Amino acid sequence: MAQEDVFKKLVSHCKEYGFVFPSSDIYDGLGAVYDYGQMGVELKNNIKKYWWDSMVLLHENIVGIDSAIFMHPTIWKASGHVDAFNDPLIDNKDSKKRYRADVLIEDQLAKYDDKINKEVAKAAKRFGEAFDEAQFRSTNGRVLEHQAKRDALHERFAKALNDNNLEELRQIIVDEEIACPISGTKNWTEVRQFNLMFSTEMGSTADGSMKIYLRPETAQGIFVNYLNVKTGRMKVPFGIAQIGKAFRNEIVARQFIFRMREFEQMEMQFFVRPGSELEYFKKWKEIRLKWHKALGFGDDHYRFHDHDKLAHYANAATDIEFLMPFGFKEVEGIHSRTNFDLSQHEKFSGKSIKYFDPELNESYTPYVIETSIGVDRMFLSIMSAAYCEEQLENGESRVVLKLPAALAPVKLAVMPLVKKDGLPEKAREIIDNLKFHFHCQYDEKDSIGKRYRRQDAIGTPYCVTVDHQTLEDNCVTLRNRDTMEQERVAISELNNIIADRVSITSLLKTIQ
Ligand code: GAP
Secondary structure (H helix, E strand, O other): OOHHHHHHHHHHHHHHOOOEEEOOHHHOOOOOOEEEOOOHHHHHHHHHHHHHHHHHHOOOOEEEOOOOOEOOOHHHHHOOHHHHOEEEEEEEOOOOOEEEHHHHHHHHHHHHHHHHHHHHHHHHHHHHHHOOHHHHHHHOHHHHHHHHHHHHHHHHHHHHHHOOOHHHHHHHHHHOOOOOOOOOOOOEOOOEEEEOOOEEEEEEEOOEEEEEEEOOOOHHHHHOOHHHHHOOOOOOOEEEEEEEEEEOOOOOOOOHHHOOOEEEEEEEEEEEOOOOHHHHHHHHHHHHHHHHHOOOOOHHHEEEEEOOOOOOOOOEEEEEEEEEOOEEEEEEEEEEOOOHHHHHHHHHHOOOOOEEEOOOOEEEOOEEEEEEEEHHHHHHHHHHHHEEEEEOOOOOEEEEEOOOHHHOOOOEEEEEOOOOOOHHHHHHHHHHHHOOOOOEEEOOOOOHHHHHHHHHHHOOOEEEEEOHHHHHHOEEEEEEOOOOOEEEEEHHHHHHHHHHHHOHHHHHHOOO
16 A cells, blocks of 8 residues: 555544544644544653653653743743744745745655665665675666765755755755646745744733743753752753643644644753763764664664754754654754753843852853654654554454554453343453553443454554353453454453553663
């Protein structure tokens, strides 16, 4: 099945099974805003818990905060967001559709990559085991031609971004003959900058109200609380973690919950001695990749993408990209932000934000390594890797979400084989014992086969069936979602067997 079709199916699956709904659905939705349903909220909470615990439980020098969404407007002046939190936009005059100029060019780069990969795949098939990929890539005429075009485009694009040269961005689009996917024409406007922050008014005094912004990132809430947390006896190096909503008036909102106007971030700022930041940057890259890989989707689903355009205050930046149905896409950013943010807040607030380092006997403004991941994007990456359509031996098919058990919304479904003879009561008894340990669901409607399918579709890792024999021997049938294998186990053993396999603690133990 084409990846686009898989994606469409995933979106409708999310709606049908209570994972994600368009916001204000009965009013036909609101652009790029989504609600999480009864299953989605559980998965989302589990993702957040996995991240939070990996930060504040596994690192004794990281603490959490929860800062307000409304913040003093000068913060956004100091951070540079008022003046420079812009995207370069371009309109197609025929379709009237608006695009991010940089994204159009990035898509063009990806097309060259696709062409190269197709040549390699074709050759690999032709030569079989004798195929030497490295040699083919460095000698094949067509591959070299595509690679040369890609490299030239890449260099030109990086320079235009670094120089903030909007005319050049437009010229690249023209020279590459990039067409609007809707109208198919190359009839483009100029490229303009567009500020992504939402603003609103606070208060209504005689002097008027104050313009404030909905925060476009949670990070600034951490920076402006640095002094408060530091007085809680934290010593450099230390980190502050936060999970919270962020808002951006995205020009091109697309790909479902990949790019939203209201979304949630999990950010951690790690404060270090000046000069040690690149060592910590490397360390955090490793820690974060390990966190992702522990979910078990396969190492080939991840790659780093180092930034071509470094913000003027950053001295290193990379993205962790995940293989989504629409290609490798950023899920998390790791940035070495120097002491820019703290210095700016020192300047704009007039308060000293220096740290006295007793070991060095000197004061300095700490440097910062930031790890920043979108909850919704993480959610999408997990759902798209977990979604599977399987053909079964008996000729039937099933849709199964192969979610990591620790993140699954429901861990265990308990089903009486029939709705009588005391089996429902026995099933309820099992749930009453286990519900304190993990999320259980009771289901007695329809045939057992249909009930299994329903649980597969929401990713429940285990199902328990209570039958007449259970009343005699206190044993139940335990079915594994992925293998569909069934085993007979004692009810008294259920908690022992399942708890470990579905707990976030077990997942955390694999990455500590
Ligand atoms: N404090 C740094 C920062 O905000 P960013 O790269 O702009 O960096 C970090 O955002 C992460 O937030 C991204 O990797 C992505 O996962 C998520 N994110 C950013 N914009 C988003 C949007 N419009 N919708 C959903 N997630 C978004």
